[in-house]
Amino acid sequence: MPTRRLPDDPNLDHLRKQAKRLLTELRVDNPDATLAEAQLATARSYGFPSWPRIVHHLELVDRYSRSPHRQSIGGPLDTPEQRADEFLKLATLHYGQDDPARQRAAQQFLPEVAQSNIYTMVVAGEIDAVRRNLSQARVEGGPYRWEPLLYLAYNRLDAPNQVEIARLLLANGADPNAGYLWQGMPSPFTALTGVFGRGEGDQPPHRNRVELARVLLEAGADPNDSQTMYNCGPGSPPPYDEVHLELLLEFGLGRGDGGPWHERMTTTHPTPQQLLEDELVFASSTGLLHRVELVLAQGIDPDNRGTEHPGFGGHRAYEFAAVQGFTEIAELLRAHGAAPLDDLHELYAAVWRGELPTVDAALAARAIAKDPHLPLRAAETGRTEALEPLQRLGFDLNLMTHSAPIHRAALNGHLETVRRLIELGVDPEQRDPMYGGNALGWAEHNNQTAVAAYLKGLPQGTGTR
Structure with a gap:
């Protein structure tokens, strides 16, 4: 196993600099150390057997990386090509500033752009036009440099003929494992990923998700789809269903070699x-x-x-x-054979019940070191009773990762948890590092009106600012 993970969107120049720094360190004790030795050690630290293998991996990342969320909407729409691209950007899910209003705006371009190219034909559901252009079933293009099948999978218009068009594309050479690396991240956004939706922002699935997923799987899509598993699991809020899991298990999830994407991404992709x-x-x-x-x-x-x-x-x-x-x-x-709880988890269980048994400082320190993120989990799940025991043990209720406990409680509508966090001294005005949002912003983002109303009613200066 690698001792560390490659950063998202890894950069070859950055790795070369790492290897050169390591070479400098190695030569302190071994003046004869070579750059090749430093490069090998760098590659192995990330779980790759050689420098050429890690370089090849980065080349693959560069080849498949796309950033559809960075494609701006608006601007000049003077030509048919520009209007067709704008339609595709508005109609498809890209995990950036996705909003149902974008799909409504896309409808304004119809029927003008519906038959502009194979990509607009697919998204608009123009099945007869698609039949006339099946020679382009695997050609990458459009604003995101996607295959037609990906535009179909990430389409969020209420368009006709989607399942039939998918079958046509697949029968004429489209790749059932088509996908891309979102901003170079190692978990591929495949056609299956697009069909099931959810994930960041809890995006809606394709309206034909079950039928399309089955068509893709029957055509050879590998069921070991890491991004689908994330998007329909820890990457999205409740409620959850098991539709994706039952279907992927039916087609072999958990078995096989992981398919083409696992082969490409090797140690950076789960088995x-x-x-x-x-x-x-x-x-x-x-x-x-x-x-x-x-x-x-x-x-x-x-x-x-x-x-x-x-x-x-x-x-x-x-x-x-x-x-x-x-x-x-x-x-x-x-x-099924799980071992019982150890002393640390017995303590966590008591805290989760709202209790705080007498513990020595060493056990409390171990509890914090083992999982400093417990306040985030408590806030996210509305475990209000656990907050004060966590604070008394020494956990930081203002802990900030990509968000703080109060942000997660606000996002999920846990009013009593938000209230208790503020009573315990948490600042509702602290800003997350990614979006710069405070607790009110997180509540409003997820339409949590009761939490938003409470936060708006707080006296100015509430918290630890």
Whole structure:
């Protein structure tokens, strides 16, 4: 396993500089050390067996990287090509500033642009025009340099003939595993990913998600789709269903070699087994009993901690379930061989119940070091009773990652949790580093009107500013 992860959108020049810095360090003790040795050590630190292998990986990232969210909307629309591109940008999901208003705006370009090119034909549902242009079934183009099948999968218009057009494209050479790397990130956004939607911003699925997903899988799409698993799991808020999981399991999720994207991304991409291990940890942490049953039926070890995703904090599935009081899941995991709780997790369980047993300073320090992100999880899930015990143990209720506990509580509409955080001294005006939003902004972003009304009514200067 690699000792560290490559950054998202990795850069070859950055790695070359790392290798040169390492060479300088090596020559302190070994004046004969070579650049090739430093490059090999750098590659191995990221889990690659050689420098040429990591260079090849970066070349693949560059080849498949796309940034559709950075394509600006508006501007000159003087030519038919510009209007066709604008229509495609408005009609498709790109995980940037996605909003249903964009799809409504896209309709204003119809029927003018519907037959401008193979991509607009697909998105508009112009099946007869698509039939006349099937020689372009695998040609990349349009504003995002996607294949036609990707524009169809990420289409969010209420367009006709989507399943039939998908079958036509696939029968004429379209790749069922078509996808791209969103801003160079290692988890591919495939056609399946687009069909199932959700993820950041809880984006809607394609209106034909089940039929289209089945068509793609029957045509050879690999079911070990890491971004779909994330988007329909930890990457989106509740409510959850198991439609994607049942369908992917039917076609072999958790088995096989991981398909073409795993081959391309190698150590930066989870194995089929790791996808199921992560799913078990996520489902157990969220109280999703049927998901736990589905994954355990595949023979997954309940004590495996998954792929060390930072959001899981290194906890086992049973530890999540038992600590958070998901009794039926906890009993099921124990019946499948999960080990009991250790002293740290017994302490976490007490805190989650709103208790704070007498503990020595060493155990409290271990508890914080093991998982400093517990306040984030408590706020996100509305565990108001856990907040004061966490603070007394020494946890930071203002902890900031890409967001703070109060942001997550506001986003998910946990009014009492927001109120209690502020009573305990948390500043509602602290800003997240990515969007610069305060608690009110996060509440309004997710239409949490009760939380927003409460925050607007706070006296000026509330919190720890």
